[in-house]
Amino acid sequence: MNDADxxxxxxxxxxxxxxxxxxxxxxxxxxxxxxxxxVRRACPPSEGMWALPGGFVGQWEDLPTAAARExxxxxxxxxxxxxxxxxxxxxxxxxxxxxxxxxxxxAYVAFAPDLPDPVSxxxxxxxxxxxxxxxxxxxxxxxxxxxxxxxxxxxxxxEYTPLATKFVGEEFTIAELRAVYETVWGESLHAGNFHRKxxxxxxxxxxxxxxxxxxxxxxxxxxxxxxxxxARLLHPALxxxxxxxxxx
Amino acid sequence: MNDADxxxxxxxxxxxxxxxxxxxxxxxxxxxxxxxxxVRRACPPSEGMWALPGGFVGQWEDLPTAAARExxxxxxxxxxxxxxxxxxxxxxxxxxxxxxxxxxxxAYVAFAPDLPDPVSxxxxxxxxxxxxxxxxxxxxxxxxxxxxxxxxxxxxxxEYTPLATKFVGEEFTIAELRAVYETVWGESLHAGNFHRKxxxxxxxxxxxxxxxxxxxxxxxxxxxxxxxxxARLLHPALxxxxxxxxxx
DNA sequence: GGAATAGTGTCTGTTAGACACTATCTC
DNA sequence: GAGATAGTGTCTAACAGACACTATTCC
Numbered sequence: 001m002n003d004a005d006x007x008x009x010x011x012x013x014x015x016x017x018x019x020x021x022x023x024x025x026x027x028x029x030x031x032x033x034x035x036x037x038x039v040r041r042a043c044p045p046s047e048g049m050w051a052l053p054g055g056f057v058g059q060w061e062d063l064p065t066a067a068a069r070e071x072x073x074x075x076x077x078x079x080x081x082x083x084x085x086x087x088x089x090x091x092x093x094x095x096x097x098x099x100x101x102x103x104x105x106x107a108y109v110a111f112a113p114d115l116p117d118p119v120s121x122x123x124x125x126x127x128x129x130x131x132x133x134x135x136x137x138x139x140x141x142x143x144x145x146x147x148x149x150x151x152x153x154x155x156x157x158x159e160y161t162p163l164a165t166k167f168v169g170e171e172f173t174i175a176e177l178r179a180v181y182e183t184v185w186g187e188s189l190h191a192g193n194f195h196r197k198x199x200x201x202x203x204x205x206x207x208x209x210x211x212x213x214x215x216x217x218x219x220x221x222x223x224x225x226x227x228x229x230x231a232r233l234l235h236p237a238l239x240x241x242x243x244x245x246x247x248x
Numbered sequence: 249m250n251d252a253d254x255x256x257x258x259x260x261x262x263x264x265x266x267x268x269x270x271x272x273x274x275x276x277x278x279x280x281x282x283x284x285x286x287v288r289r290a291c292p293p294s295e296g297m298w299a300l301p302g303g304f305v306g307q308w309e310d311l312p313t314a315a316a317r318e319x320x321x322x323x324x325x326x327x328x329x330x331x332x333x334x335x336x337x338x339x340x341x342x343x344x345x346x347x348x349x350x351x352x353x354x355a356y357v358a359f360a361p362d363l364p365d366p367v368s369x370x371x372x373x374x375x376x377x378x379x380x381x382x383x384x385x386x387x388x389x390x391x392x393x394x395x396x397x398x399x400x401x402x403x404x405x406x407e408y409t410p411l412a413t414k415f416v417g418e419e420f421t422i423a424e425l426r427a428v429y430e431t432v433w434g435e436s437l438h439a440g441n442f443h444r445k446x447x448x449x450x451x452x453x454x455x456x457x458x459x460x461x462x463x464x465x466x467x468x469x470x471x472x473x474x475x476x477x478x479a480r481l482l483h484p485a486l487x488x489x490x491x492x493x494x495x496x
Numbered sequence: 497g498g499a500a501t502a503g504t505g506t507c508t509g510t511t512a513g514a515c516a517c518t519a520t521c522t523c
Numbered sequence: 524g525a526g527a528t529a530g531t532g533t534c535t536a537a538c539a540g541a542c543a544c545t546a547t548t549c550c
Contacts, residue, residue: 016270016307020341020352059264059350063341091339093268093311093353102307104268104352122550134388172529193513200511214521220518220528236511423502441540443503448538460550468501469547484538 018102023054023143024066025089025150026110027127029167034183036147037118039074041140045099051140052147053127067108071090072170074127075118085111085166089150097142109150111166154184160237162204165228171208173223174198185240197238203231266350270315271302271391273337273398274378275360277415282431283377283397285366287322289388293347299388301375302353315356322375323366333359333414337398345390357398359414402432408485410452413476421455421471422446433488445486451479
């Protein structure tokens, strides 16, 4: 039998129904804290519980496209937002994770600089940026696990990629970059050493030859401004100070 | 409406049919070369083409379970093979990647020490270990992309995890471990420096206080034997010599 | 004996991290 | 002026990589 004959006789409905969704763990930094985007579910199952934004993948839709669309619907951020980074996190498919049917969720992580307050989505769900350490202990489905995995991804990607530049504006100071690391890692870093280290990694940042308009709010000189460089990997990497303890 | 009422009225068949498969990129080292497990498709679509082992996820089956089952069916390796490492690689869902219907494939990577020749699977497909540099230029579906992604995963995981110990037997010499790195990275490493480095990473290997029965085939003293240690991350990491060139 | 290999010693340049210090700015 | 911050200098311990060397074993 050739492919054409085979396809003509193939009946997709003969198999038990499954569904594929995308869920997005969107991170941003607000008021010096790492925030995650959550929505309150407006319909069953788990009506009223907080959950990750997400939804079913359209029939002709690519996975990254679906993730960008769902995120845009929740945040009002244009799909082609310039400084948005979106990457696949993993797929969650435990048989009983959704009571409706067998649902596989392809999770994405998104990183963005301080975004506006989310608009209520088209399906009228309440949406909000929630500081990570104030997030509900229990989220719908297995979303707590997905958020934890997304955080771990963010923490480790800061080490060996220029991901931190996605959390700040087009132009930024080294101190702002350091604040990103300190916020996501939850540790304070030595300002002087961090400064020298960042500048020593080829392609991490490049100078704009400009400075901030004013010094720090509580004093200090004007800081030089940088923009993201062309490196895709940091070499040498910036390792978390607490890495050694998590090795075993 | 509460969850119970909602679920009673929910019809999964109302949505367009999609399917979820698992595909496995299984790596092993044979005759000093990195091999990948491929099967020749026995039925349409792409009948006769080489492809990754894999198949549809059972209705009550977990994703890792499905991956282990598919791999076992192709290789004859017991599902609970002691020294097999299996991890999720990513999900591939381009709308037209399978002509039958919308198919999402959750890819897994498997690493194992020299495995026996695969037995033909229950569905009578021909299966074989194929050296990576002799693999067909074109595989069925988007499997060439998946293999490339799997290789990249293997290469980078060698750097910062004890993955290499999954490619060797229960007890191994430092030279065997070095051969794994050289094979996967495709670069020769300095024997003396590698030796000292491996022993200096806490928890990477632990001594068995025994040596090989004989020296090397072409001379040399008996080598000490080691087994895998309890480290989950290598600190400091073993970086690929060519890392710097791939940074941009 | 000759050749190959296991494992160690030593040296150099680079890096991480600690500490100190100066210059600049806000209040 | 007081206090905070940006950015640099310097020192030490650790590390990567190059090279050399010894000891052991196979052929």
